[in-house]
Amino acid sequence: MNTMQLSIVHRLPQSYRWLAGFAGSRVEPIPQNGVLNDNSLVGLKLLSPDGEKAWPVMHKLSQALTDIEVACSVLECEGEPCLFVNRQDEYAATCRLKNFGVAIAEPFSGNNPF
Numbered sequence: 001m002n003t004m005q006l007s008i009v010h011r012l013p014q015s016y017r018w019l020a021g022f023a024g025s026r027v028e029p030i031p032q033n034g035v036l037n038d039n040s041l042v043g044l045k046l047l048s049p050d051g052e053k054a055w056p057v058m059h060k061l062s063q064a065l066t067d068i069e070v071a072c073s074v075l076e077c078e079g080e081p082c083l084f085v086n087r088q089d090e091y092a093a094t095c096r097l098k099n100f101g102v103a104i105a106e107p108f109s110g111n112n113p114f
Helices: 051-067 086-099
Strands: 010-019 027-029 042-047 070-079 078-085 103-105
Touching: 010 078, 010 086, 027 070, 042 086, 051 070, 051 078, 051 086, 078 086, 086 103
Parallel strands: 010 103
Antiparallel strands: 010 027, 010 042, 042 078, 070 078
């Protein structure tokens, strides 16, 4: 099994859905007051590496998910390649990516509970 050392992804803060008539090839953000359902998508953006070097890495990550039968698509979003998976597959996808050697950046608040 190949690993993608030094690759870091983070979850985009909004949810997405397939653009009508473009399932698998174009997405649109779901409005904040929109309904999330089984067709909702989660976007993962590569933090490292970036630019043109990000595209082949994202395709390798997509293949890692396809190998475990998690449907996904690599699409341009906000000028960067992003990996989109169905919301219900998010945990399987992030688990697979972690096992593949990818770091998952998580948001945190500055409030220290200790």
